[in-house]
Amino acid sequence: MSRVAYVDGQYLPHCSAAVHIEDRGYQFADGVYEVIAVVGGCPLDEEPHLARLARSLVELRITAPMSNAALRVVIREVVRRNGVRDGIVYVQITRGVAARDHAFPATARPVLVVTSRRKRPVDPRAVDAGVAVITIPDIRWQRCDIKSVALLPNVLGKQRAKEDGAFEAWQVDREGNVTEGTSTNAWIVTPNATVVTRQADSAILDGVTRLAVLDIIRREGYNFVERPFSVVEAKSAREAFLTSTVVGLLPVVKIDGVAIGNGQPGLLSRKLRECYLTHEAAAK
Numbered sequence: 001m002s003r004v005a006y007v008d009g010q011y012l013p014h015c016s017a018a019v020h021i022e023d024r025g026y027q028f029a030d031g032v033y034e035v036i037a038v039v040g041g042c043p044l045d046e047e048p049h050l051a052r053l054a055r056s057l058v059e060l061r062i063t064a065p066m067s068n069a070a071l072r073v074v075i076r077e078v079v080r081r082n083g084v085r086d087g088i089v090y091v092q093i094t095r096g097v098a099a100r101d102h103a104f105p106a107t108a109r110p111v112l113v114v115t116s117r118r119k120r121p122v123d124p125r126a127v128d129a130g131v132a133v134i135t136i137p138d139i140r141w142q143r144c145d146i147k148s149v150a151l152l153p154n155v156l157g158k159q160r161a162k163e164d165g166a167f168e169a170w171q172v173d174r175e176g177n178v179t180e181g182t183s184t185n186a187w188i189v190t191p192n193a194t195v196v197t198r199q200a201d202s203a204i205l206d207g208v209t210r211l212a213v214l215d216i217i218r219r220e221g222y223n224f225v226e227r228p229f230s231v232v233e234a235k236s237a238r239e240a241f242l243t244s245t246v247v248g249l250l251p252v253v254k255i256d257g258v259a260i261g262n263g264q265p266g267l268l269s270r271k272l273r274e275c276y277l278t279h280e281a282a283a284k
């Protein structure tokens, strides 16, 4: 089955789908995006994703190119045309095409792109053995709550992690606190079994997986607190894990080469991963 992309009103062969060279997303990273998981052919947690997309658009004063009802139809059509059962949908909206000038163009129309692909299955070894993270300075802007396509620091951070043989890089603010990973949210479990993740301030993206995991934690009655945690605290945590749409929940067993807990995925991380898989399965 050949892949199909939705680009600015048309369903096109993926291999030849393109936007204009003066699209502001291309020139200024002037756009926003969402990555939504597809489980059994259905978008997972579509409402919080669309709500976050709408919020990102409002924050950047980009007009939504269509209603959420219409966007839901396009998302389903792209998933269907690509025959995706388990994978992701990528939704991107840029401010549109205009002669290059930093200020907003008077007439540009926002451009919507929707693609879908089968997810690379999460490596079972990463689930069973956990993953390593490194820490790096957070060099991003001060509005990381907006899911903007401007991801250069995240790209550089992830590459550094890869070159260091780690799965992810946890970014660290000037106070020595972990903000988040380059494409994931960061969590620890303290020695007294309290789950900690940073509050959803403008230093992090309020992950949809983060929200789902917080719901699970509340429902299951675990202790949790949303507050900053330092690299030092993380290294002496009982457990650590990370979350995102693409990986779900993965245990973290090493930070900068320091083993977390006994160096194995923690009990609570494994339980929460099980609960998250149940949440995913319920979307079908």
Ligand code: PDD
Pocket (backbone or CB within 6 Å): 035, 154, 180, 181, 182, 183, 184, 185, 204, 205, 206, 207, 208, 209, 210, 243, 244, 245, 246
């Ligand atoms: N990234 N933090 C950052 C910086 C992210 O880019 C992401 C997601 C998350 C987790 O958010 P969510 O649970 O809603 O996926 C946190 C997506 C998956 C990406 O850029 O591919």
